[in-house]
Amino acid sequence: MGRRIVELLLGRGESVRFMARGKYPQVVALGAEGFQGDLRDPDAVRKAVDGVDVVYHVASLAGYWGHEETYRGINVDGTRNVLNAMRQCGVRRLIYTSTPSVVGYERDVINGQPGIPYPMRHKSPYPRTKAVAEQMVCDANGKDLATVSLRPHLIIGPGDNNLLPRVVERALAGTLVMVGDGTNKVDFTYVDNAAWAHLDAADALKDEKSPAAGRAYFISNNEPVLLWDWLNGLLGAVGCPPTRRRISYRTARALGGLMETAWTLLPLPGEPRVTQFLASALARSHWYDMGPAQRDFHYQVRVPLAEGTRHTAAWLRSHFKIESPVT
Structure with a gap:
């Protein structure tokens, strides 16, 4: 999504500087200024x-899954470094990328509103540290700094290095298992829509009194679908067999708890195949109301889900070198 934001900004004639831990000559070739650095380095962030x-x-x-201190160092301390650097340099607007998982998946969320409270306890260090960082960002909104937090849900599209490639890998290996009864609805966000939401929010964030200032918003394609029906359709379009194996939510949660204990106490290499957090995310419904984002910064869906799904399937076929889809 970061690369897509850069492309959209350049496309409308803006000068762009990006910071990343690695070098991205393809992005620099587009006309952006690249800066190599780590969020955990305050001096690098300030520069x-x-x-x-x-x-x-x-x-x-x-x-x-992972170590709490690693997540905290990047998600919390890194965000604190960004806020401090912006204050020191007099930068007035911050658009922060959060996640719907900050409000958890322990219960079904149907047309969820921005005011859903954080849970008392998160089941994973990722949503826990993102919730802390998001609260920092919203609290930082004031006369010298205007902030807004966006929660794009399940981003799909070309270049995905986190979500769907893992699903396809498991499908190809025959280890993908449906969790729950298959009736849970979720909404996805095509990457272009997620990127445009950031530009829309920045354009509307004139100062700390703007309608969106200091607030958090869910972002999606606004087209909830049955998760496992959509996934099996995508797998067929990619060239993978659909998943037929099923495990109940209760069993998956129990297995997740056992695996978390084993990986914590032994510890074992890699990551558990399932955790309590992952089981809930795969079995629960979670989709959200786009009304607040449409009202406060005129968010709109530019790419419908069907079109975004086709682009995503084509990229996944190329990524995994699958010649043709299953027919």
Whole structure:
């Protein structure tokens, strides 16, 4: 999504500087200024934001398993470094990329509103640290800094390095298992829509009194679908067999708890195949109301889900070198 934001900004004639841990010569070739650095380095962050008008903070450590301190260092301490650097350099607008998982998946969320409270306890360090960072961003809104937090849900599209490639890998290996009864609805966000939401929010964030200032918003394609029906349709379009194996939500949660204990106490290499957090995300309904984002910064869906799904399937086929889809 970060690359897509850069492309959209360049496309409308803006000067763009991006900061990342690695080098991205393809993005620089588009006309952006590249800056290599780590969010955990305050000096690097300060140099990166000095002289800019608006910061899009899209970097984070995502996942459903890992060490708390690693997630905290990037998601919390890194965000604190961004806020401090912006204050020191006089940068007035921050668009922060959060996640719907900050409000959890322990219960079904139907047409969820921005005011859903954070849970008392998160089941994973990723949503826990993202919730802390999001609250920091919203609290930072004031006369010298206007902030808004966006929660794009399940981003799909070309270049995905986190979500759907893992699903396809498991499908190809025959290890993908449906969790729950298959009736849970979710909404996805095509990457172009997620990127445009950031630009829309920045355009509307004139100062700390703007309607969106200091608030958090869910972002999606606004087309809830049955998760497992959609996934099996995508797998067929990619060239993978659909998943037929099924496990109950209760069993998956129990297995997740056992695996979390084993990986924590032994510890074992890699990550568990299932955790309590992942089981809930795969079995529960979670889709959200786009009304607040449409009202406060005129968010709109530019690419419908069917079109975004086709683009995503084509990219996944190329990524995994699958010649043709299953017919």
